[in-house]
Amino acid sequence: MVAQVQVLRGRSALPLAAAAAAVLMVLILVPSYFDTYQVQLLIYGLIAAIAALGFNLLLGYTGLLSFGHSAYFGVGAYTVAFVAEHLGPHSMEFYLLVGIPIVAVTSALFGYICVRHTQIFFGILTLAISQVIYSLAMKLYWVTGGSDGLRVPRPALLFGALSFSGPHGFQQFITLYYYYVLAISVVCVLLLWVIVHSPFGKALQGIRDNEVRARFLGLRIRRFRWISFFVSGTFTGVAGILWVPLNGLTTPDVLYWTYSGEIVFTALLGGFRNFTGPIVGGIVFTYLKTYAVASTEYWQLLLGVVLVTLVLVLPTGIVGAMSRAGQRLRQRRGAT
Amino acid sequence: MAILTIQILNSLLYASVLFLIAAGLSLIFGVMRIVNLAHGSLYAVGAYVTAWLVGRGIALGVPLGWLFLMLPVGALVVALIGIVIEPLLLRPFYTRAEEYQLLVTFGLLQILEDLMRLIWGGTPLSADTLMDVLPIIRIGGLYYPAYNLVVIGVGVVAAVMLWAAIYHTKFGVMLRATSQDRRMASALGLNVGLVYVVAFGIGCFMAGLGGAIVVPTQAAVLGMGVDALVIAFVVVVIGGLGSLKGALVGAVVVSFVRTAGIQFFPELELAVLYLIAAGVLLVRPTGLFGTA
Numbered sequence: 001m002v003a004q005v006q007v008l009r010g011r012s013a014l015p016l017a018a019a020a021a022a023v024l025m026v027l028i029l030v031p032s033y034f035d036t037y038q039v040q041l042l043i044y045g046l047i048a049a050i051a052a053l054g055f056n057l058l059l060g061y062t063g064l065l066s067f068g069h070s071a072y073f074g075v076g077a078y079t080v081a082f083v084a085e086h087l088g089p090h091s092m093e094f095y096l097l098v099g100i101p102i103v104a105v106t107s108a109l110f111g112y113i114c115v116r117h118t119q120i121f122f123g124i125l126t127l128a129i130s131q132v133i134y135s136l137a138m139k140l141y142w143v144t145g146g147s148d149g150l151r152v153p154r155p156a157l158l159f160g161a162l163s164f165s166g167p168h169g170f171q172q173f174i175t176l177y178y179y180y181v182l183a184i185s186v187v188c189v190l191l192l193w194v195i196v197h198s199p200f201g202k203a204l205q206g207i208r209d210n211e212v213r214a215r216f217l218g219l220r221i222r223r224f225r226w227i228s229f230f231v232s233g234t235f236t237g238v239a240g241i242l243w244v245p246l247n248g249l250t251t252p253d254v255l256y257w258t259y260s261g262e263i264v265f266t267a268l269l270g271g272f273r274n275f276t277g278p279i280v281g282g283i284v285f286t287y288l289k290t291y292a293v294a295s296t297e298y299w300q301l302l303l304g305v306v307l308v309t310l311v312l313v314l315p316t317g318i319v320g321a322m323s324r325a326g327q328r329l330r331q332r333r334g335a336t
Numbered sequence: 337m338a339i340l341t342i343q344i345l346n347s348l349l350y351a352s353v354l355f356l357i358a359a360g361l362s363l364i365f366g367v368m369r370i371v372n373l374a375h376g377s378l379y380a381v382g383a384y385v386t387a388w389l390v391g392r393g394i395a396l397g398v399p400l401g402w403l404f405l406m407l408p409v410g411a412l413v414v415a416l417i418g419i420v421i422e423p424l425l426l427r428p429f430y431t432r433a434e435e436y437q438l439l440v441t442f443g444l445l446q447i448l449e450d451l452m453r454l455i456w457g458g459t460p461l462s463a464d465t466l467m468d469v470l471p472i473i474r475i476g477g478l479y480y481p482a483y484n485l486v487v488i489g490v491g492v493v494a495a496v497m498l499w500a501a502i503y504h505t506k507f508g509v510m511l512r513a514t515s516q517d518r519r520m521a522s523a524l525g526l527n528v529g530l531v532y533v534v535a536f537g538i539g540c541f542m543a544g545l546g547g548a549i550v551v552p553t554q555a556a557v558l559g560m561g562v563d564a565l566v567i568a569f570v571v572v573v574i575g576g577l578g579s580l581k582g583a584l585v586g587a588v589v590v591s592f593v594r595t596a597g598i599q600f601f602p603e604l605e606l607a608v609l610y611l612i613a614a615g616v617l618l619v620r621p622t623g624l625f626g627t628a
Contacts, residue, residue: 125617128613265439300453305443
């Protein structure tokens with residue numbers, strides 16, 4: 001038994017892959033057992049998870065707290081809205097094709113400016129820049145619809161092979177879009193997993209832990225932070241692109257700085273010191289917020305209390321607390 | 337010419353309120369190294385409490401002149417809230433990473449915003465009776481409410497008193513010592529905990545005073561605090577986090593740019609402000625007067 005535990009605690013990725021496969025199986029089965037509303041909620045959860053995962057590359061792995069990630073989410077969302085309104089086909093692949101380069105360029109540009117600073121100045125700079133985008137979306141109403149936002153029709157999936165109209169269009173769309181988002185989430189998770197565990201990812205963690213030492217080792221710190229920012233913003237932007245067709249509408253709310261706060265909240269809820277933390281956080285936060293909004297008018301109060309308690313009592317988040325509890329259990333078992 | 341005068345007065349009015357918010361934010365950051373995201377909400381609480389007190393006062397038939405006393409009372413209530421919050425919520429975080437400090441104040445912001453909704457509801461709360469008590473004066477050919485001049489005056493007096501308190505009292509010396517080196521100050525026998533509580537209380541008082549004096553000119557509405565916070569950020573970023581002079585200069589710059597913006601390029605007025613803030617951060621991250 002002890003020997004087995006030690007094998008598990010080694011660097012083997014096998015148990016992790018097995019656990020991930022099990023989770024994936026459960027997720028694939030969800031639409032067969034739950035109604036459309038629950039499936040829709042879970043899509044929102046997966047999208048929040050992608051946004052938080054992207055964000056966490058910056059906070060958890062690079063040690064930079066961005067308070068302006070709503071900008072990349074919102075740029076993704078608004079790009080899709082513009083494409084749907086002014087350019088050709090209502091196809092999800094087309095949205096992604098146009099949207100991803102635009103969020104990538106945006107986050108590369110803003111990242112280049114923001115990584116000149118760290119700590120609190122970095123946070124304020126990201127916040128200021130996201131507020132520029134917000135105020136433009138709010139004020140240039142003849143382009144962006146102002147506070148009314150822009151409507152986005154339901155797109156066709158898989159190069160127009162699947163389109164959704166007719167009486168059961170919505171249910172069909174939700175079920176298939178669920179698998180669509182799930183597939184993209186899996187790709188995103190795998191990509192980020194590879195990035196985090198690559199030499200590049202290790203270098204980021206080195207910079208996070210000791211900037212001076214990393215510089216002595218010859219790492220070009222600012223460039224690493226820039227690339228990390230770029231990747232992080234792009235993933236959050238992909239979440240924004242996926243979010244719009246589901247929501248059917250984008251408003252400046254997703255660009256406001258409090259929305260950035262929600263992304264931070266999500267990552268923290270799951271635990272930003274873990275790779276899986278933001279995924280759990282994204283899904284739990286979506287359910288928490290939905291049920292808080294449904295059960296009380298004062299949902300913000302509830303979320304605020306949860307956040308403060310979390311920071312006070314569980315600073316490592318859900319996943320962090322669970323893994324620590326698991327570790328303790330294993331140690332106790334090892335001792336006896 | 338008269339229009340120009342009015343616009344300058346309007347800018348000064350806005351500057352005075354902004355200074356009160358930003359100076360509190362800056363003071364708290366300077367002493368405690370905490371960026372208080374709930375600061376805007378404390379300003380909104382000041383506005384709500386004052387408007388509510390004024391409304392109660394009118395209902396009870398208090399002579400109108402006495403209602404002006406409600407302005408400092410509203411600010412004091414916010415200071416009391418601050419004195420409760422600091423030891424309860426912020427103290428555990430001084431030794432921890434600043435991410436947690438930001439998050440705990442963000443949680444506080446959410447709590448305060450909804451508590452205001454819970455207590456005072458969604459309808460705006462107005463206290464414009466106070467504005468009507470004072471006469472409307474003529475400037476050039478145009479009319480201007482005298483109350484606005486009172487607001488400007490309060491801003492000036494607050495700036496002078498804060499400056500005197502920080503640079504010319506014994507407590508100010510303790511405050512500056514703590515802000516420069518907390519452990520050294522503590523080793524020399526200063527009660528750092530007390531300094532923190534008082535500094536946070538003063539910061540909250542300033543925010544509350546800002547809300548209290550602004551509420552007769554515009555009603556207290558939900559979300560006013562969240563909006564005010566980001567503008568206050570712009571102010572402290574331009575002036576320099578932790579600098580009193582910076583808060584003053586930043587407030588004047590922001591209010592004049594914003595007034596001009598609303599006049600000449602209304603679509604871009606907010607974007608320009610944030611761009612200025614981002615520009616200052618790039619060129620001089622410590623702001624015009626910051627040392628941090």
